[in-house]
Amino acid sequence: MKQFLLKVLYFFLFLIVASIVFFFWAKSPNLEKSDYAKVVQFDNSQKTEDDSTISIISYNIGYLSGMTNNTSVRPTEEFYQGNMDKVLKDLRAHRPNILALQEIDYGGKRSYYVNQFEEIGKKLGYQNGGMTINWDKTYVPFPYFPPSVHFGKMLSGQAILSDYVIKEHERVELARVRSHPYYYSAMYLDRLAERILINVGGQDVMVFNVHTEAFDVHTRELHISFLKDWFLRVEEKMPVIMVGDFNSDPTYKEKGVLEFYNDDRIGAMCSKEGLLKEGTLTYPTDTAVEQLDFVFFSTKHFELVDWKVLSEFGQVSDHFPVFTKLKLKK
Template structure:
């Protein structure tokens, strides 16, 4: 009996040690942190922007790693599915040539999207001059979705990116506040919420662009992040033109919706007015039947005049979000 107990105890100890070893390996990064923020010029692509032009056109787009409506579900699309969505998004975005394309949830060679560097593929195909990318999710093995095991994301390398025909003169990757209520094992596997700070040259004027992706699941943390971004926006706008865009994960209909804080200061302009929030033409999520408005473009009213904007519904279901197009003119 004692020998059987020892054997069972030994097996339990080995299993626990194995699980712990797997956990610490799985949460370890693929890249050194020095690689998490990078500016690139794309070979063979030249800037098509007239240096004297005072207009700036932008698209913000959470591309959901091109997984369509399967994003974060227990479905493993085929490699052909991703290839088709990549070709579709390239073809459809070519109809909207812009100066700045800001992306969220883009993969840089992770397993879930079959190791394709979507950033490189899009930038080259759309002929952008330069760009920057930030890693916000770098893990050896992400066991999500939880069941079945065959749909696990496994190697994860994902984040945010900006592509531009304006020269990028300064760039910074900034990690936003984390959810404090999450247990250690969950937090260790969770992504960083980021804002990319990009300074570009528009003619002889420098413009600051913020590409943000705030917390999706914890309202308290999301509110903290959006208030931080609003304060940073206003402080920066004291000295230069500012555009802040991205997926804010804050629908105006939510209780105490933090995104409304951006509408309560006349120094901040938005692509749509407060009266137009949640209209049919402004909803961005989900793409099969949009009912929420999560994606926004804001600008400093002191420096910009709004020329045009629209949600690009013709981009279809290559993501679970629709992109937002905006055109601005420097005053």
């Protein structure tokens, strides 16, 4: 009996040690942190006209996983390639000067090791692009069951593809969720604001690509307040555009995107009166019921020319992209 109990004890000790070793291995990064923000030059000679009009698409592409995003479904490699082909075709039809992407993979296992940033940047003929990493883990054991659907090697983030020369590029980590236990926080992604400086029609313009906290309300409120304050500080000096997945529907009771709408210095692609109407909802793409994706701009610098939620992209992602055209005021 004593030998049996000893074997049981050793077995549980082995499980504990193995779990600790696996945890620290799994949470280790693939890249150095110095590689988390880069400007990449593409071999494209296309030049942007020296014009005061700028077109932007903000798109949470959900690593091209469609409505399987964060579910216990492992789509085939052909599924991802089909979605890549469709998104390239649809983006060519609208081809913005600035393409801001969230949840884009840089060669992770879940999307079959394709660098979606390079694929899209090169095939759409962009001059350069800013890449930022916000999720870098050796092995992510999610979705939890079955193990065959685990994300595994994770390398994902945000990106801004640009026809304009990127003069400055910055990756800024937003506040982390404080309520997460250590083991969860260690495997969780960073929420980011990606910032670039470009020149449009002879004038410097600051562009932000943001992705705020989705699940913790208090943390998302901190993100929204921080981003609005940053927007207004930049707006005093130069034209500013802030786009992205704000994870905040106008109907949410907590502090959210309406903070932007309630300030006359900030314009939006969609008027406050037009919120949550047919054609403005962006999530989810099977039956859209929320408006989470926005384009904001400084009203003293820009006038709105056109905007549209591009629902024709279908279920390539669980979000629809938002197209906006702005013109610098003289």
